[in-house]
Amino acid sequence: xxxxxxxxxxxxxxxxxxxxxxxxxxxxxxxxxxxxxxxxxxxxxxxxxxxxxxxxxxxxxxxxxxxxxxxxxxxxxxxxxxxxxxxxxxxxxxxxxxxxxxxxxxxxxxxxxxxxxxxxxxxxxxxxxxxxxxxxxxxxxxxxxxxxxxxxxxxxxxxxxxxxxxxxxxxxxxxxxxxxxxxxxxxxxxxxxxxxxxxxxxxxxxxxxxxxxxxxxxxxxxxxxxxxxxxxxxxxxxxxxxxxxxxxxxxxxxxxxxxxxxxxxxxxxxxxxxxxxxxxxxxxxxxxxxxxxxxxxxxxxxxxxxxxxxxxxxxxxxxxxxxxxxxxxxxxxxxxxxxxxxxxxxxxxxxxxxxxxxxxxxxxxxxxxxxxxxxxxxxxxxxxxxxxxxxxxxxxxxxxxxxxxxxxxxxxxxxxxxxxx
Amino acid sequence: xxxxxxxxxxxxxxxxxxxxxxxxxxxxxxxxxxxxxxxxxxxxxxxxxxxxxxxxxxxxxxxxxxxxxxxxxxxxxxxxxxxxxxxxxxxxxxxxxxxxxxxxxxxxxxxxxxxxxxxxxxxxxxxxxxxxxxxxxxxxxxxxxxxxxxxxxxxxxxxxxxxxxxxxxxxxxxxxxxxxxxxxxxxxxxxxxxxxxxxxxxxxxxxxxxxxxxxxxxxxxxxxxxxxxxxxxxxxxxxxxxxxxxxxxxxxxxxxxxxxxxxxxxxxxxxxxxxxxxxxxxxxxxxxxxxxxxxxxxxxxxxxxxxxxxxxxxxxxxxxxxxxxxxxxxxxxxxxxxxxxxxxxxxxxxxxxxxxxxxxxxxxxxxxxxxxxxxxxxxxxxxxxxxxxxxxxxxxxxxxxxxxxxxxxxxxxxxxxxxxx
Numbered sequence: 001x002x003x004x005x006x007x008x009x010x011x012x013x014x015x016x017x018x019x020x021x022x023x024x025x026x027x028x029x030x031x032x033x034x035x036x037x038x039x040x041x042x043x044x045x046x047x048x049x050x051x052x053x054x055x056x057x058x059x060x061x062x063x064x065x066x067x068x069x070x071x072x073x074x075x076x077x078x079x080x081x082x083x084x085x086x087x088x089x090x091x092x093x094x095x096x097x098x099x100x101x102x103x104x105x106x107x108x109x110x111x112x113x114x115x116x117x118x119x120x121x122x123x124x125x126x127x128x129x130x131x132x133x134x135x136x137x138x139x140x141x142x143x144x145x146x147x148x149x150x151x152x153x154x155x156x157x158x159x160x161x162x163x164x165x166x167x168x169x170x171x172x173x174x175x176x177x178x179x180x181x182x183x184x185x186x187x188x189x190x191x192x193x194x195x196x197x198x199x200x201x202x203x204x205x206x207x208x209x210x211x212x213x214x215x216x217x218x219x220x221x222x223x224x225x226x227x228x229x230x231x232x233x234x235x236x237x238x239x240x241x242x243x244x245x246x247x248x249x250x251x252x253x254x255x256x257x258x259x260x261x262x263x264x265x266x267x268x269x270x271x272x273x274x275x276x277x278x279x280x281x282x283x284x285x286x287x288x289x290x291x292x293x294x295x296x297x298x299x300x301x302x303x304x305x306x307x308x309x310x311x312x313x314x315x316x317x318x319x320x321x322x323x324x325x326x327x328x329x330x331x332x333x334x335x336x337x338x339x340x341x342x343x344x345x346x347x348x349x350x351x352x353x354x355x356x357x358x359x360x361x362x363x364x365x366x367x368x369x370x371x372x373x374x375x376x377x378x379x380x381x382x383x384x385x386x387x388x389x390x391x392x393x394x395x396x397x398x399x400x401x402x403x404x405x406x407x408x409x410x411x412x413x414x415x416x417x418x419x420x421x
Numbered sequence: 422x423x424x425x426x427x428x429x430x431x432x433x434x435x436x437x438x439x440x441x442x443x444x445x446x447x448x449x450x451x452x453x454x455x456x457x458x459x460x461x462x463x464x465x466x467x468x469x470x471x472x473x474x475x476x477x478x479x480x481x482x483x484x485x486x487x488x489x490x491x492x493x494x495x496x497x498x499x500x501x502x503x504x505x506x507x508x509x510x511x512x513x514x515x516x517x518x519x520x521x522x523x524x525x526x527x528x529x530x531x532x533x534x535x536x537x538x539x540x541x542x543x544x545x546x547x548x549x550x551x552x553x554x555x556x557x558x559x560x561x562x563x564x565x566x567x568x569x570x571x572x573x574x575x576x577x578x579x580x581x582x583x584x585x586x587x588x589x590x591x592x593x594x595x596x597x598x599x600x601x602x603x604x605x606x607x608x609x610x611x612x613x614x615x616x617x618x619x620x621x622x623x624x625x626x627x628x629x630x631x632x633x634x635x636x637x638x639x640x641x642x643x644x645x646x647x648x649x650x651x652x653x654x655x656x657x658x659x660x661x662x663x664x665x666x667x668x669x670x671x672x673x674x675x676x677x678x679x680x681x682x683x684x685x686x687x688x689x690x691x692x693x694x695x696x697x698x699x700x701x702x703x704x705x706x707x708x709x710x711x712x713x714x715x716x717x718x719x720x721x722x723x724x725x726x727x728x729x730x731x732x733x734x735x736x737x738x739x740x741x742x743x744x745x746x747x748x749x750x751x752x753x754x755x756x757x758x759x760x761x762x763x764x765x766x767x768x769x770x771x772x773x774x775x776x777x778x779x780x781x782x783x784x785x786x787x788x789x790x791x792x793x794x795x796x797x798x799x800x801x802x803x804x805x806x807x808x809x810x811x812x813x814x815x816x817x818x819x820x821x822x823x824x825x826x827x828x829x830x831x832x833x834x835x836x837x838x839x840x841x842x
Contacts, residue, residue, distance in 0.1 A: 025486075098782060106804055162559050203816055223816045241838065255841050340444065364445070366536070371837055393644075415790065419668050420802070
């Protein structure tokens, strides 16, 4: 069986590489034509998509899948319409491929600049969320990359139904259907093959739980753009505007609990803690947020706050729980964030110019903010149009990864016959 | 012994991580002060450096090292002076760290942009060339990265002597000596440890033979910026200016034989082959270049050209040998290059606007050129000031890697108390 899977994935890879070359040559008009056609076919086929999804939902129910997972798996007429609209939005984004920049003349007489190019073939491994199939296909197509999609097995029928719309759209625009391939087996061995297909796959984007992503990163023989966890901080400085501090801290924690850009630890300047913590505790209590604090926090808030253990500082709760620590000032805040944080998104609330500058420079995270909620760390909010994920890696792409993150730049040299002396 | 090496490399890694934080905070003035001091100490210690180098040369002679390797290993008063000058040139380059760009307001009211930041800790594994020790240390220091250098064991004493100058320079500028660490063992196990120290090392740059680089890439658990080989092409179109074609083809092949940006295969448009090949063959014969051609080339040049086999199209000769193929035109040239090439550097010689545009777009190489010699693919020629290597990877950095290639960008959000609704 593994031999069969190996051969099957090799075939997918080889076809993707070939399709990738065609896609890299495709012009903007042709790619947009495919995207708009895909959106139309998704809308046209709403009944077939819901029918395929019903099969997946029935199997999920029989297998006793939990409510949150089933919820992610479920398609409705409204979410299908959103999916189509998302694909149209990607069509409307500027095409990054072929962008040329930074051309300057060198003393030798050559003119040197850069051209943005696709990465080639992108493998995406994701959970059982059918909408990701359409989103990821659209972003890869627009950025000129062929893609091999391997979604969660619970969404198998839904993904295959979406794939049919995608293929029809590609053919409509005279692009090879192999530009987007959805793996047609639920055998887990396919993932192991995909992440080691270095001959045909240029980058892997894994999405899902931390354990899965760590395992994929460890075993991959292809570069991985990954997101591990989001242990985000807000530091309230003693030069903070208290209204901004309260609004940002509450928003960063309670706007949504399950997202990677949600604040998990609040740091408060010791000269401001007595003043701001009681009001904050009241607001969090009103939202039902459990507080876990350091000794100094507990000295101020008493039994409104539980005792935080060492592990709390590095925990991504993804729940209505918040760790709070009182710090001596900016240095301790930065040291805490760089030590315990996940280098995702961290914010300072302050009106002090020099401390804001130092925080921005010295906090080693993919997003650093002054006087804004960590919840803004998002491809749409940053103006990328869409995102394939948020990278906590340092090389290639940090933070929200949009179309540009799926491309690279090559050097272009324009000459008039120059040779090197 | 391996336990000892493991512990030793772990200590280096941990110290590098700490020093990296200090270096990321260091300002331009402080880094330049260190670099200029290092240059001065290298000049001051020229006798000690030559003495250490003499030890390495004696050992190399005793071990029967070949002439080319011994040549790379040798330092002279002149090369030591060049080394110091190279470090000063890096001091004179603009500091990429902290560069901010692309700030724009979003509908939410936040202002979003990017800040250039160091990668963190860079591990460099290289052959027995002592000058690389100073070059690499300087580039990493300027870009705010701590570095762990593991040079070839034949250069052990030379590298340690250079390291002493580097450490003195770092201390002079009040920077931690652990910002540049030269591995103090020749045990090969140290390399295996370095490339798997994912806790402390952010990227590995291997330099040397293809076999070594492939092995390191396979075994590394840390991202690798690598250069495999340079199988570069020049395509002479039938719309080429013949003078430019002759000059570029001869320069690309014969300017230097052993460099990665040297042309290894020449492609000639069939409508131009009869006209240009005899003259080219004469010029190459005068330089002592052996020609290996396809059937059509041999039909034109007769016994001046040997028969090229399939393997010639993918060989990086690094020698006065050239493969020549007559092609039907642009499509076949592009297909040949993308299939057999190493995605390093490829050039077209043509006066045809549309073909030049297509070549630039469709050739999937880190450098693509029109009417210029492939020998220009170089960090100095491109204006990077210096290079740590030439990447044939697609993600993160393609082509010559200078200071910017040793950095990444984080997102910066500036707000006035914005929260997400």
